[in-house]
Amino acid sequence: MSVVVGNSDFRPLLNSPTAKITGVHESLLQECEKDIIWYRENFFGKPHDNYLALESTKGPLAISVILDGGVYKALVRSIEGSERLTVEGSAVYQSTHRKLFKLGPKVENLMSAFSSGIPARSLTLVKNPGLANELLSMEERQVIRSYKFGVAYCTAGQTTEAEMLSNRHESISPGYKAFLQFLGETIELRGWKGYRAGLDVSGTNQTGTHAVYTKWQGYEIMFHVATMLPYNEKDKQQLERKRHLGNDIVVIVYQDTDEPFQLSSISSHQNHILAFVKPEGEGYRFTCAVKQGVPAFIPEIPDPPVFGRDAVSRDFFLHTLVNGERASYKSTSFAPKISRTRSVLLCDVASKHLK
Amino acid sequence: MSVVVGNSDFRPLLNSPTAKITGVHESLLQECEKDIIWYRENFFGKPHDNYLALESTKGPLAISVILDGGVYKALVRSIEGSERLTVEGSAVYQSTHRKLFKLGPKVENLMSAFSSGIPARSLTLVKNPGLANELLSMEERQVIRSYKFGVAYCTAGQTTEAEMLSNRHESISPGYKAFLQFLGETIELRGWKGYRAGLDVSGTNQTGTHAVYTKWQGYEIMFHVATMLPYNEKDKQQLERKRHLGNDIVVIVYQDTDEPFQLSSISSHQNHILAFVKPEGEGYRFTCAVKQGVPAFIPEIPDPPVFGRDAVSRDFFLHTLVNGERASYKSTSFAPKISRTRSVLLCDVASKHLK
Structure with missing residues (x-):
């Protein structure tokens, strides 16, 4: 097992023996x-x-x-x-x-x-x-047309939130580099015109010089790659990184280690889907840990939960992340906020016409 | 050079020294x-x-x-x-x-x-x-929401349209198999519910049992893979295959050979974009031959015209094919038809209201 539940609110999703790795077949409409x-x-x-x-x-x-x-x-x-x-x-x-x-x-x-x-x-x-x-x-x-997902890296022996935010980009493994390439395109933040997901694109590099981005099925996805965000030697918590990944609903954790991750080390209240990915052969072994209160979502994860590096596997993986985020909106953490937003929007229209 | 122009109407696109392999950044709206x-x-x-x-x-x-x-x-x-x-x-x-x-x-x-x-x-x-x-x-x-692209395979020494349609799926190389995986998902045609691109999904396998499909940026793409279409030993022209690939505007030709392809061997009037792909290292060398009359389109092809197998490269390649097809609509072969369609649609509306 690549995770330890401990006293955390996260539970790894069970694999489904009938599920398969497929591309996107059905509608992605919200x-x-x-x-x-x-x-x-x-x-x-x-x-x-x-x-x-x-x-x-x-x-x-x-x-x-x-x-x-x-x-x-x-x-x-x-x-x-x-x-x-x-x-x-x-x-x-x-x-x-x-x-x-x-x-x-x-x-x-x-x-x-x-x-x-x-x-x-x-x-x-x-x-x-x-x-x-x-x-x-x-x-x-x-309508939500853009997503931001955190991406953290665990090297040998690292098992906690603090550790996964503490790595330098210079020391990442070739396997992790390949995984970032699997996810999307490394883009320069300076002058970036697309979805910026709270990152600094002014050219002053407050949030690093580069990030990973992809346009997928018409949606914009920006990845908050922890090792690409500024590293602060004096800050054990790496708050500059946590500020972004701690506010992401979905965080991918790439495990370059056999040590299982301590789910109870996650302190963020925003994180609801933790997607653990471990290199295996030519592909990746996948464990999806979901916070209590997030309803079930598709695609189901097959058994063994292993996918390749091909286009279908990538579609499957990104599909899981997008639908995981959408399912999280229905959890008790977000449903009241979304309901409140709808209430404000409805009241705006109604009060204008019923005055 | 991976192609010979001869007396054909096709010309290979020039590479641009300033162009780069990128994902999709701009809008794909028609x-x-x-x-x-x-x-x-x-x-x-x-x-x-x-x-x-x-x-x-x-x-x-x-x-x-x-x-x-x-x-x-x-x-x-x-x-x-x-x-x-x-x-x-x-x-x-x-x-x-x-x-x-x-x-x-x-x-x-x-x-x-x-x-x-x-x-x-x-x-x-x-x-x-x-x-x-x-x-x-x-x-x-x-609005066009689905595309069909032909995919042909040239093995050692093959250089013509007839030859590229004459191969058996059993004898394709591992490299070509990997390329098909790069393109999309191998789906079963029996009972297929998505875009079928003229293929038989009734279960009688008139057009083979499988095809390659992907949903990309919200568009459905079906690939007419020649080797997956029925092979007829008695038919030198393989009309059952040509019936599909000969009607595709864009045809990908995978070259498992150093022999340059004879562009003049293309007899189809429908083919307007020929995308030649040759394995090179961990990626592919790309030559795009375009029929005369097709206006320029983006993305430009970089120099050297080589891309990898990662998500960005795939987005670049599919982006080229989709935009190549869209540019072809403006050529003299298709523009009059599209104009005629618009004329019929406009006349329908106008005659209904002006009677």
């Missing part, structure tokens, strides 16, 4: 991207109704409804996320009177047909033509 | 994707004017115009492509009378401010609320 597509394809630019609530038993709400070919479709945006709902027109109750005068169903009946939990009485129909655009850009602001 | 973004951000969901012409000196036209903060913006869609234009409101002529009654400029004056070539008199203002959606989906239909 939920908010699917919401955007659903709204664009079904509502936007067509006559539809938007209901807002600033305060309700479910908090602020923004609900879009359209009747499309006898079917009602709704996008229900709440602080928990968005739901894409569909219901047959015939399943929505309408009084004979409303049918006769083609008034459509009452909002209470419409909402209860979608879901029993929608507080219909708190909703206000808002007719402002700019609202559709605002709802769309609210979702757009939640 | 022009029609940029048009979609421009239209979505500036016009869609906001009150704006759409002008259509079914016949004009420029063929069918669809022009969207919006006045946004004192600036007129236009998206001019013609059979040649789309233009995103911006002009200061003050630069558009308006008579005193029109100013006084806030009528806005005449369409002739507005269009001539954007560009002298727009046949304003042929345009009709169309107020249909569904039109914006139709214009958007017209552009969406032109």
